[in-house]
Amino acid sequence: MKRYSAFAIAKEALNNHQGWKRAWAKAQPKRKYDVIVVGAGGHGLATAYYLGKNFGIRNVAILEKGWLGGGNTGRNTTIIRSNYLQDPSAAIYEKARSLYETMSQDLNYNVMFSPRGVMMLAQTEHEVRGYKRTAAANAFQGVETEFIGPARVKELCPIMNIEGPRYPVLGALWQPRGGTARHDAVAWGYARACSAMGMDIIQKCEVTGVRSEGGRVVGVDTTKGAIDCDKLAMVVAGHCSHLAEMAGFRLPVESVALQALVSEPIKPCMDVVVMANTVHGYMSQSDKGEMVIGGGTDAFNNYTQRGSFHHIEETVRALVETFPMISRLKMLRQWGGIVDVTGDRSPILSKTPIEGIFVNCGWGTGGFKAIPGSGWGMAELIAKGHSPLTDEFGLNRFTEGRFIDESVAAGVAH
Numbered sequence: 001m002k003r004y005s006a007f008a009i010a011k012e013a014l015n016n017h018q019g020w021k022r023a024w025a026k027a028q029p030k031r032k033y034d035v036i037v038v039g040a041g042g043h044g045l046a047t048a049y050y051l052g053k054n055f056g057i058r059n060v061a062i063l064e065k066g067w068l069g070g071g072n073t074g075r076n077t078t079i080i081r082s083n084y085l086q087d088p089s090a091a092i093y094e095k096a097r098s099l100y101e102t103m104s105q106d107l108n109y110n111v112m113f114s115p116r117g118v119m120m121l122a123q124t125e126h127e128v129r130g131y132k133r134t135a136a137a138n139a140f141q142g143v144e145t146e147f148i149g150p151a152r153v154k155e156l157c158p159i160m161n162i163e164g165p166r167y168p169v170l171g172a173l174w175q176p177r178g179g180t181a182r183h184d185a186v187a188w189g190y191a192r193a194c195s196a197m198g199m200d201i202i203q204k205c206e207v208t209g210v211r212s213e214g215g216r217v218v219g220v221d222t223t224k225g226a227i228d229c230d231k232l233a234m235v236v237a238g239h240c241s242h243l244a245e246m247a248g249f250r251l252p253v254e255s256v257a258l259q260a261l262v263s264e265p266i267k268p269c270m271d272v273v274v275m276a277n278t279v280h281g282y283m284s285q286s287d288k289g290e291m292v293i294g295g296g297t298d299a300f301n302n303y304t305q306r307g308s309f310h311h312i313e314e315t316v317r318a319l320v321e322t323f324p325m326i327s328r329l330k331m332l333r334q335w336g337g338i339v340d341v342t343g344d345r346s347p348i349l350s351k352t353p354i355e356g357i358f359v360n361c362g363w364g365t366g367g368f369k370a371i372p373g374s375g376w377g378m379a380e381l382i383a384k385g386h387s388p389l390t391d392e393f394g395l396n397r398f399t400e401g402r403f404i405d406e407s408v409a410a411g412v413a414h
């Protein structure tokens with residue numbers, strides 16, 4: 001792998017940029033792999049990367065039905081935070097957030113991590129109590145957050161109207177080291193590092209069947225033929241129920257469309273991320289100047305990758321209350337992704353009823369922030385049979401009633 005550096009750019013500038021290599025190799029499937037990862041989104045690629053880096057397992061294929069990073073990983077609003085309520089959540093999200101801090105150096109790929117600070121507005125008394133409780137829990141968990149008053153909110157984000165007509169801002173849960181990263185770059189950086197370790201990333205290769213013998217996985221059928229494997233990781237977000245069905249088991253997951261939109265680019269006016277869960281909308285400003293706006297999920301199951309039209313209006317209407325200056329902005333683009341939502345709004349990182357098959361799904365509306373932590377834990381689960389990061393997120397929690405209830409922290413779109 002050619003190292004990216006200022007020196008390499010200068011050298012290539014003198015060489016008419018003829019010396020750059022493909023970031024990742026174009027691979028064709030081999031007959032057999034130690035591990036097949038289905039899904040080249042952030043979670044699948046991170047799982048493969050840490051399998052290679054932390055456990056030396058490199059005979060790995062990552063199979064992607066479309067193009068790498070073309071699922072939710074390339075469709076989200078890139079908010080990174082770890083201010084969850086329950087201990088297992090704080091552990092995996094904070095592990096992920098801390099890995100984001102050094103990801104660019106680790107992958108030798110600029111993922112543009114920007115720890116600009118994330119605030120979740122409290123606009124009802126109920127939210128004030130809830131966020132104060134979360135701040136107290138975070139203090140025990142070693143996650144740096146604080147509850148701040150309205151004056152500090154206004155100081156951090158002057159364009160906000162804190163005296164809103166329906167819901168005045170009463171304070172916010174503030175995580176100063178939360179922020180954003182460039183979503184495509186996260187996928188591309190992991191892909192390049194996986195390819196450099198000799199792993200095969202095979203795009204336009206849809207898994208159409210899962211083969212098992214005597215209760216143990218032996219391989220998959222794909223649009224590029226049958227491929228054998230010792231272990232199989234299903235990391236396909238909104239399509240996880242389909243993959244599980246192919247393997248012969250069911251998942252407690254619903255798939256729904258979640259959408260987002262961006263405005264025309266404007267001069268810098270906001271250098272924090274704001275989430276307003278009561279009126280339901282959230283916003284940050286991209287490096288290009290666009291206001292990046294997230295909406296809600298459709299209220300019915302679907303696989304449209306588009307989202308219902310009325311959500312755009314609802315989201316913008318809600319945000320105009322809190323940010324009156326956006327009323328004169330033109331909206332440029334809108335898109336959707338299919339997110340996989342569990343009943344307790346926590347992910348599933350687990351063994352399955354078929355030996356050798358592992359599943360990583362259920363991240364719902366908020367899994368971008370978790371990519372490195374999830375990949376780290378998932379790789380350990382696959383390599384060693386368990387991981388302290390994933391132990392609590394097993395499928396058995398749904399039958400044993402051990403829910404990790406994050407419906408307040410994660411039941412919103414983000």
Ligand SMILES: Cc1cc2nc3c(=O)[nH]c(=O)nc-3n(C[C@H](O)[C@H](O)[C@H](O)COP(=O)(O)OP(=O)(O)OC[C@H]3O[C@@H](n4cnc5c(N)ncnc54)[C@H](O)[C@@H]3O)c2cc1C
Pocket residue numbers: 038039040041042043044063064065066067068069070071072073074075076077078079080205206207208235236237238239243258259260294335336337338339363364365366367368369370413414
């Ligand atoms: C509009 C929107 C906004 C969001 N905002 C945020 C946010 O601000 N912060 C945050 O933390 N999270 C956010 N999320 C959630 C986040 O994007 C997801 O949780 C995360 O990207 C999931 O990553 P993944 O790798 O599991 O899935 P994906 O990136 O969807 O990757 C799964 C891949 O599997 C492939 N696949 C599916 N079926 C098959 C098959 N049969 N064979 C082969 N390949 C297959 C798909 O093509 C896809 O590329 C948002 C999501 C959306 C849609």
